[in-house]
Amino acid sequence: MTALLEIEGLCKAYPGVVANDDIFFSIAPGEIHALLGENGAGKSTLVKMIYGLVKPDRGTMRLRGAAYAPGAPRAARAAGVAMVFQHFSLFEALSVAENIALGMEDPPKSRDLAQRITTVSQTYGLPLDPHRLVGDLSAGERQRVEIIRCLLQDPKLLIMDEPTSVLTPQEVEILFHTLRKLAAEGTAILYISHKLEEIRTLCDAATILRLGRKVGACTPREVTAAHMAELMVGKSLSQPARPDHDPGAVLLEVRALSATPANPFGTALRDIAFLVREGEVLGIGGVAGNGQDELLAALSGETRVAPDAIMFKQQGIGALGPNARRALGLLCAPEERLGHAAAPEMSLTENALLTGRLRQGLDRHGFVDWARTRAFANRIISRFDVRTPGPWVAARALSGGNLQKFVIGREILQEPMVLVVNQPTWGVDASAAAAIRQALLDLAQGGAAVIVISQDLDELLEISDRFCALSEGRLSAPRPARGLSMEEIGLMLGGAHDMHEAVA
Amino acid sequence: MIVLEKRPQPAQAWVIGGPVLAVLLTMIAGGAMFAALGKDPVEAIRIIFWDPLFSEQFAGYSRPQLLVKAGPLILIAIGLSLGFRAGIWNIGAEGQYIVGALCGAAFGLAFWPSTHPLIFPGMLVAGLTGGVLWAMIPALLRVYARTNEILVSLLLVYVAEAMLASAATGWLRNPEGSGFPGSRNLARHAGTDNPELIAGTGMHLGVVAAFVAVIAAHVIMTRHILGYQIRLAGQAPRAAGFGGVNAGRLVILCMGVSGALAGAAGLFEVAGPAGRISIDFNVGYGFTAIIVAFLGRLNPIGILLAGLLMALTFIGGELAQLMLGIPAPAIQAFQGMLLFFLLALDVMANYRIRRKRGALA
Numbered sequence: 058m059t060a061l062l063e064i065e066g067l068c069k070a071y072p073g074v075v076a077n078d079d080i081f082f083s084i085a086p087g088e089i090h091a092l093l094g095e096n097g098a099g100k101s102t103l104v105k106m107i108y109g110l111v112k113p114d115r116g117t118m119r120l121r122g123a124a125y126a127p128g129a130p131r132a133a134r135a136a137g138v139a140m141v142f143q144h145f146s147l148f149e150a151l152s153v154a155e156n157i158a159l160g161m162e163d164p165p166k167s168r169d170l171a172q173r174i175t176t177v178s179q180t181y182g183l184p185l186d187p188h189r190l191v192g193d194l195s196a197g198e199r200q201r202v203e204i205i206r207c208l209l210q211d212p213k214l215l216i217m218d219e220p221t222s223v224l225t226p227q228e229v230e231i232l233f234h235t236l237r238k239l240a241a242e243g244t245a246i247l248y249i250s251h252k253l254e255e256i257r258t259l260c261d262a263a264t265i266l267r268l269g270r271k272v273g274a275c276t277p278r279e280v281t282a283a284h285m286a287e288l289m290v291g292k293s294l295s296q297p298a299r300p301d302h303d304p305g306a307v308l309l310e311v312r313a314l315s316a317t318p319a320n321p322f323g324t325a326l327r328d329i330a331f332l333v334r335e336g337e338v339l340g341i342g343g344v345a346g347n348g349q350d351e352l353l354a355a356l357s358g359e360t361r362v363a364p365d366a367i368m369f370k371q372q373g374i375g376a377l378g379p380n381a382r383r384a385l386g387l388l389c390a391p392e393e394r395l396g397h398a399a400a401p402e403m404s405l406t407e408n409a410l411l412t413g414r415l416r417q418g419l420d421r422h423g424f425v426d427w428a429r430t431r432a433f434a435n436r437i438i439s440r441f442d443v444r445t446p447g448p449w450v451a452a453r454a455l456s457g458g459n460l461q462k463f464v465i466g467r468e469i470l471q472e473p474m475v476l477v478v479n480q481p482t483w484g485v486d487a488s489a490a491a492a493i494r495q496a497l498l499d500l501a502q503g504g505a506a507v508i509v510i511s512q513d514l515d516e517l518l519e520i521s522d523r524f525c526a527l528s529e530g531r532l533s534a535p536r537p538a539r540g541l542s543m544e545e546i547g548l549m550l551g552g553a554h555d556m557h558e559a560v561a
Numbered sequence: 562m563i564v565l566e567k568r569p570q571p572a573q574a575w576v577i578g579g580p581v582l583a584v585l586l587t588m589i590a591g592g593a594m595f596a597a598l599g600k601d602p603v604e605a606i607r608i609i610f611w612d613p614l615f616s617e618q619f620a621g622y623s624r625p626q627l628l629v630k631a632g633p634l635i636l637i638a639i640g641l642s643l644g645f646r647a648g649i650w651n652i653g654a655e656g657q658y659i660v661g662a663l664c665g666a667a668f669g670l671a672f673w674p675s676t677h678p679l680i681f682p683g684m685l686v687a688g689l690t691g692g693v694l695w696a697m698i699p700a701l702l703r704v705y706a707r708t709n710e711i712l713v714s715l716l717l718v719y720v721a722e723a724m725l726a727s728a729a730t731g732w733l734r735n736p737e738g739s740g741f742p743g744s745r746n747l748a749r750h751a752g753t754d755n756p757e758l759i760a761g762t763g764m765h766l767g768v769v770a771a772f773v774a775v776i777a778a779h780v781i782m783t784r785h786i787l788g789y790q791i792r793l794a795g796q797a798p799r800a801a802g803f804g805g806v807n808a809g810r811l812v813i814l815c816m817g818v819s820g821a822l823a824g825a826a827g828l829f830e831v832a833g834p835a836g837r838i839s840i841d842f843n844v845g846y847g848f849t850a851i852i853v854a855f856l857g858r859l860n861p862i863g864i865l866l867a868g869l870l871m872a873l874t875f876i877g878g879e880l881a882q883l884m885l886g887i888p889a890p891a892i893q894a895f896q897g898m899l900l901f902f903l904l905a906l907d908v909m910a911n912y913r914i915r916r917k918r919g920a921l922a
Binding site: 357358359378379380383389391393396397398399400401402403407410411412414420423424425427 | 784785786787789792793796797799800801802803804805807
């Protein structure tokens with residue numbers, strides 16, 4: 058069979074970094090092709106070139122045998138290339154059909170469009186009501202909007218950038234079902250991910266990138282996940298390890314915690330209850346947007362709740378502010394690194410002061426001791442291997458993984474008694490993620506209680522003692538993590554939306 | 562295509578060199594404009610930038626004017642800059658300036674004709690309080706009723722102007738003024754006056770206060786946790802909340818400080834250079850100070866220099882109108898050029914220009 062898309066010698070350099078160096082591969086019609094690599098390996102740059110967002114410095118692309126050099130996404134779409142981005146570009150206040158019409162060159166009448174949306178969604182098993190507001194949809198449903206927007210263009214090649222990072226296990230099944238059906242009809246799919254098991258289940262071929270170069274290709278079904286991981290990272294990864302232990306005294310207890318969100322599209326917390334003990338890691342799973350941010354805000358003190366809803370060592374702290382909780386020993390690391398956990402324009406030294414002031418004694422009578430603060434920032438940098446020229450560098454200049462190491466390190470070095478982290482390894486490459494997980498386990502080993510909120514279920518099963526799921530603002534009862542199967546977790550997560558419809 | 566690309570760190574060379582280059586470019590562009598008007602460009606530039614300070618003929622009058630005009634501009638701009646850094650937009654300093662002057666003058670006139678040494682300190686406290694109270698209206702409305710402080714503070718300027726007119730024609734009018742509007746002259750009465758401290762320099766207590774404010778603001782912004790919280794709240798409000806900054810308290814504090822400094826500037830003016838409450842007492846210092854604050858990049862030292870430069874172009878501009886008959890709109894265009902070049906080159910400190918080829922193929 059002739060290739061649908063052939064790529065030869067593609068190069069792209071940005072100031073100071075070569076994003077893509079001599080990349081080549083080809084995709085046949087109906088093939089599901091994985092693009093595998095760590096963050097910063099050059100996957101995004103490569104697909105942006107295919108989608109016409111970035112122009113290559115050198116190299117050629119051929120689509121169905123003809124030279125292909127899209128100058129803009131519009132040209133790529135006209136040639137039959139569609140892309141579903143990792144971050145959705147949807148307006149929450151508009152309906153599904155209105156959002157889809159906005160992305161079209163020549164939208165049909167809204168009634169016809171609604172009809173077409175319904176047809177496509179039924180054909181491919183992606184249930185979606187065209188008249189619902191996007192603001193009311195779950196992340197999985199929002200992704201369906203993006204997929205259907207692409208499918209309406211009848212693409213020959215569909216690019217998907219980390220599509221499963223926001224989905225529950227059941228929703229992943231639905232998505233895979235759809236993708237296989239598309240492939241059977243002859244649509245080629247370029248599937249970007251760093252989740253190896255998924256790629257082994259779904260993909261026919263894989264191209265592996267590291268530091269902008271193609272370092273290998275394989276047939277995922279025929280090799281082990283460990284083999285692909287080694288190709289991807291360039292070394293073998295060590296699994297985080299921890300010995301068994303007996304749980305200690307209760308450090309933090311949350312009882313009947315309810316809170317209404319500050320923003321209209323947030324999720325209300327309903328009657329949340331859990332407790333964590335000394336030396337324990339509690340994993341809270343669930344798809345983002347189900348109350349994770351709100352739960353973290355309630356625990357950090359950014360949202361005040363009833364005093365007795367949160368008990369820290371038998372003391373009601375629900376009404377205390379962030380600094381008062383820090384003084385007691387309850388520290389947090391929010392998900393959003395730039396803008397929430399750290400100020401983007403400020404230096405690492407200034408960002409070290411953000412949460413470290415009280416526990417590290419970084420000021421005297423309100424006057425900041427910058428030398429001490431800089432020393433604290435340097436300690437974080439060296440202890441957590443943050444790659445930066447120095448502490449004077451602005452937070453936004455760091456890569457996501459490095460900044461995450463800094464943010465987590467800043468809290469861990471303050472020796473918390475309870476640490477709450479939200480998505481600790483989101484967008485972080487595999488080796489940095491392993492280092493962060495190990496640091497969290499070491500902290501628990503030293504007697505602290507750690508609460509990890511994450512969408513990465515593998516991660517939670519790996520490091521948690523007990524696991525519970527957050528879904529639509531409600532928390533399931535915690536269960537021992539050891540021996541929990543993916544199916545059981547899926548049920549705890551409350552299942553996928555409209556699952557039965559999709560399977561039928 | 563030419564694009565602006567954000568620099569990872571601000572370029573120090575442009576931070577320092579930019580303003581110098583801007584003044585030079587203004588001289589060239591402005592000189593061309595004056596030449597087109599048929600005036601000698603070199604002489605015009607000299608009159609604007611040099612003569613106010615060093616001409617034998619005029620410096621005696623205009624040199625003190627430099628500090629007299631720069632003092633209130635700097636004092637108000639310093640207060641505004643704290644709030645602006647935190648994303649709190651007090652646009653109504655003009656109103657706080659008026660109310661400060663009214664309260665201070667009213668205190669002094671209430672004890673007229675006493676010359677007790679505590680009168681002037683009392684006037685100062687009254688002026689500060691008046692400015693703070695006037696600024697508290699938009700501050701409290703923002704914190705407790707979520708109104709927009711830009712609109713509220715701006716509209717209160719017009720309320721303050723109406724109060725000024727009623728004071729000048731009614732409740733503060735000079736009983737011995739044969740019915741003319743305007744209060745008694747505070748500057749010519751021992752006990753209520755804010756005199757020139759060193760003859761021939763224009764230095765009065767308000768100018769001293771402005772310099773003290775520059776130093777205090779510099780220390781707060783670079784060394785104190787409050788300055789850190791102000792910058793944090795302005796740059797990353799969510800991070801500030803996470804870091805334990807109380808947003809409402811910061812609004813009240815910043816609005817209060819800017820109101821206090823504007824009120825103090827009003828009091829120093831009414832007891833010194835202006836001398837009395839009159840209908841046209843306010844000449845726009847509160848609004849010009851906004852420009853000064855941004856021209857100085859919201860940095861205390863920058864504001865000091867910007868305030869002096871602004872005052873210089875005002876005095877020099879008036880002098881050029883007088884000496885060369887350059888029309889007033891041309892002088893305003895010249896001042897506009899200066900702002901334009903300063904702000905345009907300011908972009909270079911944070912961005913670099915790159916040429917991108919074929920991006921729109």
